Amino acid sequence: MSKDDIIKDVRRRMDGAVDALKHELAGLRTGRASANLLEPVRVDAYGSEMTVSQVATISVPEPRMLSVQVWDQSLAKAVERAIRDSGLGLNPIGEGAVIRVPIPELTEERRREMGKVASRYGEQARISVRNVRRDGLDKLKKLEKDSEISQDELRGASDRVQTVTDERIKQIDDLVAAKEKEIMQV
Known part of the structure:
Protein backbone atom coordinates (compact mmCIF):
# COMPACT_ATOMS: atom_id res chain seq x y z
CA MET A 1 0.00 0.00 0.00
CA SER A 2 1.47 3.37 -1.01
CA LYS A 3 1.34 6.54 1.06
CA ASP A 4 -1.25 8.02 -1.34
CA ASP A 5 -3.45 4.94 -0.86
CA ILE A 6 -3.12 5.31 2.90
CA ILE A 7 -4.13 8.98 2.76
CA LYS A 8 -7.12 8.14 0.51
CA ASP A 9 -8.16 5.41 2.96
CA VAL A 10 -7.83 7.82 5.91
CA ARG A 11 -9.93 10.43 4.08
CA ARG A 12 -12.61 7.82 3.19
CA ARG A 13 -12.81 6.48 6.76
CA MET A 14 -12.97 9.98 8.27
CA ASP A 15 -15.74 10.92 5.83
CA GLY A 16 -17.57 7.81 7.04
CA ALA A 17 -17.35 9.04 10.64
CA VAL A 18 -18.73 12.44 9.61
CA ASP A 19 -21.56 10.79 7.65
CA ALA A 20 -22.43 8.63 10.67
CA LEU A 21 -22.60 11.78 12.80
CA LYS A 22 -24.90 13.46 10.27
CA HIS A 23 -27.17 10.42 10.40
CA GLU A 24 -27.25 10.41 14.21
CA LEU A 25 -27.90 14.16 14.39
CA ALA A 26 -30.74 13.82 11.88
CA GLY A 27 -32.51 11.66 14.44
CA LEU A 28 -32.47 14.45 17.03
CA ARG A 29 -35.65 16.24 16.01
CA THR A 30 -36.74 19.27 17.92
CA GLY A 31 -40.31 19.79 16.83
CA ARG A 32 -41.67 16.41 15.89
CA ILE A 103 -42.20 12.45 22.43
CA PRO A 104 -42.30 14.94 25.31
CA GLU A 105 -42.83 18.64 24.73
CA LEU A 106 -39.47 20.34 24.55
CA THR A 107 -38.96 22.28 27.75
CA GLU A 108 -35.80 24.27 28.40
CA GLU A 109 -34.42 21.33 30.40
CA ARG A 110 -35.28 18.88 27.62
CA ARG A 111 -33.60 21.13 25.04
CA ARG A 112 -30.43 21.15 27.15
CA GLU A 113 -30.57 17.33 27.40
CA MET A 114 -30.88 17.04 23.61
CA GLY A 115 -27.96 19.46 23.24
CA LYS A 116 -25.87 17.20 25.50
CA VAL A 117 -26.84 14.18 23.39
CA ALA A 118 -25.73 16.07 20.26
CA SER A 119 -22.44 16.92 21.96
CA ARG A 120 -21.96 13.27 22.94
CA TYR A 121 -22.51 12.20 19.32
CA GLY A 122 -19.98 14.83 18.22
CA GLU A 123 -17.39 13.60 20.71
CA GLN A 124 -17.83 10.01 19.49
CA ALA A 125 -17.25 11.20 15.92
CA ARG A 126 -14.12 13.14 16.96
CA ILE A 127 -12.78 10.02 18.70
CA SER A 128 -13.42 7.99 15.54
CA VAL A 129 -11.57 10.54 13.42
CA ARG A 130 -8.62 10.55 15.81
CA ASN A 131 -8.49 6.74 15.77
CA VAL A 132 -8.42 6.79 11.96
CA ARG A 133 -5.59 9.36 12.09
CA ARG A 134 -3.61 7.16 14.49
CA ASP A 135 -4.09 4.10 12.25
CA GLY A 136 -3.02 6.07 9.17
CA LEU A 137 0.08 7.46 10.87
CA ASP A 138 1.01 3.97 12.11
CA LYS A 139 0.76 2.62 8.55
CA LEU A 140 2.90 5.50 7.24
CA LYS A 141 5.53 4.90 9.94
CA LYS A 142 5.60 1.22 9.00
CA LEU A 143 6.25 2.19 5.35
CA GLU A 144 9.12 4.39 6.49
CA LYS A 145 10.48 1.65 8.77
CA ASP A 146 10.36 -0.82 5.87
CA SER A 147 12.31 1.76 3.78
CA GLU A 148 9.47 2.14 1.26
CA ILE A 149 9.32 5.91 1.84
CA SER A 150 11.85 8.43 3.13
CA GLN A 151 11.60 10.45 6.34
CA ASP A 152 10.73 13.56 4.31
CA GLU A 153 7.92 11.70 2.55
CA LEU A 154 6.72 10.45 5.94
CA ARG A 155 6.69 13.99 7.29
CA GLY A 156 4.80 15.31 4.25
CA ALA A 157 2.25 12.48 4.33
CA SER A 158 1.80 12.90 8.09
CA ASP A 159 1.11 16.61 7.55
CA ARG A 160 -1.50 15.74 4.91
CA VAL A 161 -3.17 13.28 7.30
CA GLN A 162 -3.20 15.96 10.02
CA THR A 163 -4.72 18.49 7.59
CA VAL A 164 -7.51 16.05 6.70
CA THR A 165 -8.05 15.37 10.42
CA ASP A 166 -8.29 19.08 11.23
CA GLU A 167 -10.80 19.59 8.39
CA ARG A 168 -13.02 16.74 9.61
CA ILE A 169 -12.86 17.86 13.26
CA LYS A 170 -13.92 21.37 12.20
CA GLN A 171 -16.73 19.89 10.11
CA ILE A 172 -17.90 17.86 13.14
CA ASP A 173 -17.75 20.92 15.41
CA ASP A 174 -19.78 22.94 12.90
CA LEU A 175 -22.42 20.19 12.56
CA VAL A 176 -22.81 19.86 16.33
CA ALA A 177 -22.95 23.65 16.84
CA ALA A 178 -25.64 23.98 14.14
CA LYS A 179 -27.69 21.17 15.69
CA GLU A 180 -27.40 22.66 19.19
CA LYS A 181 -28.52 26.03 17.83
CA GLU A 182 -31.49 24.33 16.11
CA ILE A 183 -32.41 22.49 19.32
CA MET A 184 -32.25 25.62 21.48
CA GLN A 185 -34.51 27.61 19.12
CA VAL A 186 -37.97 28.04 20.60
Missing part, protein backbone atom coordinates in the same frame (compact mmCIF):
# COMPACT_ATOMS: atom_id res chain seq x y z
CA ALA A 33 -41.10 12.68 16.14
CA SER A 34 -38.72 11.00 13.73
CA ALA A 35 -38.07 7.30 13.22
CA ASN A 36 -34.35 8.17 13.12
CA LEU A 37 -34.57 9.19 16.78
CA LEU A 38 -34.37 5.51 17.82
CA GLU A 39 -31.60 4.65 15.33
CA PRO A 40 -28.72 4.71 17.86
CA VAL A 41 -30.66 2.66 20.46
CA ARG A 42 -29.13 -0.81 20.91
CA VAL A 43 -31.11 -3.85 22.14
CA ASP A 44 -29.79 -7.09 23.61
CA ALA A 45 -31.39 -9.63 21.28
CA TYR A 46 -30.49 -13.20 20.42
CA GLY A 47 -27.21 -13.01 22.32
CA SER A 48 -25.87 -9.87 20.64
CA GLU A 49 -26.51 -6.13 20.45
CA MET A 50 -28.73 -4.96 17.60
CA THR A 51 -30.32 -1.66 16.69
CA VAL A 52 -34.05 -1.27 17.25
CA SER A 53 -34.59 -1.10 13.48
CA GLN A 54 -33.11 -4.63 13.18
CA VAL A 55 -35.76 -6.14 15.48
CA ALA A 56 -38.77 -3.89 14.88
CA THR A 57 -40.56 -1.54 12.52
CA ILE A 58 -40.57 2.10 13.61
CA SER A 59 -43.37 4.36 12.40
CA VAL A 60 -44.61 7.87 13.15
CA PRO A 61 -48.42 7.73 13.49
CA GLU A 62 -48.65 11.22 15.04
CA PRO A 63 -46.30 14.23 15.17
CA ARG A 64 -45.47 13.57 18.83
CA MET A 65 -45.62 9.75 18.89
CA LEU A 66 -43.44 6.90 17.67
CA SER A 67 -44.81 3.41 17.27
CA VAL A 68 -42.41 0.46 17.49
CA GLN A 69 -43.83 -2.83 16.16
CA VAL A 70 -41.54 -5.58 17.50
CA TRP A 71 -41.35 -8.60 15.18
CA ASP A 72 -40.66 -11.11 17.96
CA GLN A 73 -42.95 -10.43 20.92
CA SER A 74 -40.43 -12.02 23.31
CA LEU A 75 -38.14 -9.03 22.61
CA ALA A 76 -40.76 -6.38 23.42
CA LYS A 77 -39.61 -5.90 27.03
CA ALA A 78 -35.95 -5.72 25.97
CA VAL A 79 -36.76 -3.07 23.32
CA GLU A 80 -38.84 -1.09 25.81
CA ARG A 81 -35.99 -1.22 28.36
CA ALA A 82 -33.40 -0.21 25.75
CA ILE A 83 -35.46 2.83 24.72
CA ARG A 84 -35.97 3.85 28.34
CA ASP A 85 -32.24 3.45 29.16
CA SER A 86 -31.00 5.12 25.95
CA GLY A 87 -30.43 8.53 27.50
CA LEU A 88 -32.87 10.16 25.07
CA GLY A 89 -35.32 10.98 27.87
CA LEU A 90 -38.11 8.85 26.38
CA ASN A 91 -40.67 6.85 28.37
CA PRO A 92 -42.05 4.02 26.21
CA ILE A 93 -45.42 2.38 26.85
CA GLY A 94 -45.58 -1.34 26.05
CA GLU A 95 -48.78 -2.81 24.64
CA GLY A 96 -47.85 -6.37 23.70
CA ALA A 97 -45.72 -6.36 20.54
CA VAL A 98 -46.41 -2.65 19.98
CA ILE A 99 -44.50 -0.05 21.95
CA ARG A 100 -45.73 3.53 21.89
CA VAL A 101 -43.12 6.19 22.53
CA PRO A 102 -44.59 9.62 23.26
Whole structure:
Protein backbone atom coordinates (compact mmCIF):
# COMPACT_ATOMS: atom_id res chain seq x y z
CA MET A 1 0.00 0.00 0.00
CA SER A 2 1.47 3.37 -1.01
CA LYS A 3 1.34 6.54 1.06
CA ASP A 4 -1.25 8.02 -1.34
CA ASP A 5 -3.45 4.94 -0.86
CA ILE A 6 -3.12 5.31 2.90
CA ILE A 7 -4.13 8.98 2.76
CA LYS A 8 -7.12 8.14 0.51
CA ASP A 9 -8.16 5.41 2.96
CA VAL A 10 -7.83 7.82 5.91
CA ARG A 11 -9.93 10.43 4.08
CA ARG A 12 -12.61 7.82 3.19
CA ARG A 13 -12.81 6.48 6.76
CA MET A 14 -12.97 9.98 8.27
CA ASP A 15 -15.74 10.92 5.83
CA GLY A 16 -17.57 7.81 7.04
CA ALA A 17 -17.35 9.04 10.64
CA VAL A 18 -18.73 12.44 9.61
CA ASP A 19 -21.56 10.79 7.65
CA ALA A 20 -22.43 8.63 10.67
CA LEU A 21 -22.60 11.78 12.80
CA LYS A 22 -24.90 13.46 10.27
CA HIS A 23 -27.17 10.42 10.40
CA GLU A 24 -27.25 10.41 14.21
CA LEU A 25 -27.90 14.16 14.39
CA ALA A 26 -30.74 13.82 11.88
CA GLY A 27 -32.51 11.66 14.44
CA LEU A 28 -32.47 14.45 17.03
CA ARG A 29 -35.65 16.24 16.01
CA THR A 30 -36.74 19.27 17.92
CA GLY A 31 -40.31 19.79 16.83
CA ARG A 32 -41.67 16.41 15.89
CA ALA A 33 -41.10 12.68 16.14
CA SER A 34 -38.72 11.00 13.73
CA ALA A 35 -38.07 7.30 13.22
CA ASN A 36 -34.35 8.17 13.12
CA LEU A 37 -34.57 9.19 16.78
CA LEU A 38 -34.37 5.51 17.82
CA GLU A 39 -31.60 4.65 15.33
CA PRO A 40 -28.72 4.71 17.86
CA VAL A 41 -30.66 2.66 20.46
CA ARG A 42 -29.13 -0.81 20.91
CA VAL A 43 -31.11 -3.85 22.14
CA ASP A 44 -29.79 -7.09 23.61
CA ALA A 45 -31.39 -9.63 21.28
CA TYR A 46 -30.49 -13.20 20.42
CA GLY A 47 -27.21 -13.01 22.32
CA SER A 48 -25.87 -9.87 20.64
CA GLU A 49 -26.51 -6.13 20.45
CA MET A 50 -28.73 -4.96 17.60
CA THR A 51 -30.32 -1.66 16.69
CA VAL A 52 -34.05 -1.27 17.25
CA SER A 53 -34.59 -1.10 13.48
CA GLN A 54 -33.11 -4.63 13.18
CA VAL A 55 -35.76 -6.14 15.48
CA ALA A 56 -38.77 -3.89 14.88
CA THR A 57 -40.56 -1.54 12.52
CA ILE A 58 -40.57 2.10 13.61
CA SER A 59 -43.37 4.36 12.40
CA VAL A 60 -44.61 7.87 13.15
CA PRO A 61 -48.42 7.73 13.49
CA GLU A 62 -48.65 11.22 15.04
CA PRO A 63 -46.30 14.23 15.17
CA ARG A 64 -45.47 13.57 18.83
CA MET A 65 -45.62 9.75 18.89
CA LEU A 66 -43.44 6.90 17.67
CA SER A 67 -44.81 3.41 17.27
CA VAL A 68 -42.41 0.46 17.49
CA GLN A 69 -43.83 -2.83 16.16
CA VAL A 70 -41.54 -5.58 17.50
CA TRP A 71 -41.35 -8.60 15.18
CA ASP A 72 -40.66 -11.11 17.96
CA GLN A 73 -42.95 -10.43 20.92
CA SER A 74 -40.43 -12.02 23.31
CA LEU A 75 -38.14 -9.03 22.61
CA ALA A 76 -40.76 -6.38 23.42
CA LYS A 77 -39.61 -5.90 27.03
CA ALA A 78 -35.95 -5.72 25.97
CA VAL A 79 -36.76 -3.07 23.32
CA GLU A 80 -38.84 -1.09 25.81
CA ARG A 81 -35.99 -1.22 28.36
CA ALA A 82 -33.40 -0.21 25.75
CA ILE A 83 -35.46 2.83 24.72
CA ARG A 84 -35.97 3.85 28.34
CA ASP A 85 -32.24 3.45 29.16
CA SER A 86 -31.00 5.12 25.95
CA GLY A 87 -30.43 8.53 27.50
CA LEU A 88 -32.87 10.16 25.07
CA GLY A 89 -35.32 10.98 27.87
CA LEU A 90 -38.11 8.85 26.38
CA ASN A 91 -40.67 6.85 28.37
CA PRO A 92 -42.05 4.02 26.21
CA ILE A 93 -45.42 2.38 26.85
CA GLY A 94 -45.58 -1.34 26.05
CA GLU A 95 -48.78 -2.81 24.64
CA GLY A 96 -47.85 -6.37 23.70
CA ALA A 97 -45.72 -6.36 20.54
CA VAL A 98 -46.41 -2.65 19.98
CA ILE A 99 -44.50 -0.05 21.95
CA ARG A 100 -45.73 3.53 21.89
CA VAL A 101 -43.12 6.19 22.53
CA PRO A 102 -44.59 9.62 23.26
CA ILE A 103 -42.20 12.45 22.43
CA PRO A 104 -42.30 14.94 25.31
CA GLU A 105 -42.83 18.64 24.73
CA LEU A 106 -39.47 20.34 24.55
CA THR A 107 -38.96 22.28 27.75
CA GLU A 108 -35.80 24.27 28.40
CA GLU A 109 -34.42 21.33 30.40
CA ARG A 110 -35.28 18.88 27.62
CA ARG A 111 -33.60 21.13 25.04
CA ARG A 112 -30.43 21.15 27.15
CA GLU A 113 -30.57 17.33 27.40
CA MET A 114 -30.88 17.04 23.61
CA GLY A 115 -27.96 19.46 23.24
CA LYS A 116 -25.87 17.20 25.50
CA VAL A 117 -26.84 14.18 23.39
CA ALA A 118 -25.73 16.07 20.26
CA SER A 119 -22.44 16.92 21.96
CA ARG A 120 -21.96 13.27 22.94
CA TYR A 121 -22.51 12.20 19.32
CA GLY A 122 -19.98 14.83 18.22
CA GLU A 123 -17.39 13.60 20.71
CA GLN A 124 -17.83 10.01 19.49
CA ALA A 125 -17.25 11.20 15.92
CA ARG A 126 -14.12 13.14 16.96
CA ILE A 127 -12.78 10.02 18.70
CA SER A 128 -13.42 7.99 15.54
CA VAL A 129 -11.57 10.54 13.42
CA ARG A 130 -8.62 10.55 15.81
CA ASN A 131 -8.49 6.74 15.77
CA VAL A 132 -8.42 6.79 11.96
CA ARG A 133 -5.59 9.36 12.09
CA ARG A 134 -3.61 7.16 14.49
CA ASP A 135 -4.09 4.10 12.25
CA GLY A 136 -3.02 6.07 9.17
CA LEU A 137 0.08 7.46 10.87
CA ASP A 138 1.01 3.97 12.11
CA LYS A 139 0.76 2.62 8.55
CA LEU A 140 2.90 5.50 7.24
CA LYS A 141 5.53 4.90 9.94
CA LYS A 142 5.60 1.22 9.00
CA LEU A 143 6.25 2.19 5.35
CA GLU A 144 9.12 4.39 6.49
CA LYS A 145 10.48 1.65 8.77
CA ASP A 146 10.36 -0.82 5.87
CA SER A 147 12.31 1.76 3.78
CA GLU A 148 9.47 2.14 1.26
CA ILE A 149 9.32 5.91 1.84
CA SER A 150 11.85 8.43 3.13
CA GLN A 151 11.60 10.45 6.34
CA ASP A 152 10.73 13.56 4.31
CA GLU A 153 7.92 11.70 2.55
CA LEU A 154 6.72 10.45 5.94
CA ARG A 155 6.69 13.99 7.29
CA GLY A 156 4.80 15.31 4.25
CA ALA A 157 2.25 12.48 4.33
CA SER A 158 1.80 12.90 8.09
CA ASP A 159 1.11 16.61 7.55
CA ARG A 160 -1.50 15.74 4.91
CA VAL A 161 -3.17 13.28 7.30
CA GLN A 162 -3.20 15.96 10.02
CA THR A 163 -4.72 18.49 7.59
CA VAL A 164 -7.51 16.05 6.70
CA THR A 165 -8.05 15.37 10.42
CA ASP A 166 -8.29 19.08 11.23
CA GLU A 167 -10.80 19.59 8.39
CA ARG A 168 -13.02 16.74 9.61
CA ILE A 169 -12.86 17.86 13.26
CA LYS A 170 -13.92 21.37 12.20
CA GLN A 171 -16.73 19.89 10.11
CA ILE A 172 -17.90 17.86 13.14
CA ASP A 173 -17.75 20.92 15.41
CA ASP A 174 -19.78 22.94 12.90
CA LEU A 175 -22.42 20.19 12.56
CA VAL A 176 -22.81 19.86 16.33
CA ALA A 177 -22.95 23.65 16.84
CA ALA A 178 -25.64 23.98 14.14
CA LYS A 179 -27.69 21.17 15.69
CA GLU A 180 -27.40 22.66 19.19
CA LYS A 181 -28.52 26.03 17.83
CA GLU A 182 -31.49 24.33 16.11
CA ILE A 183 -32.41 22.49 19.32
CA MET A 184 -32.25 25.62 21.48
CA GLN A 185 -34.51 27.61 19.12
CA VAL A 186 -37.97 28.04 20.60
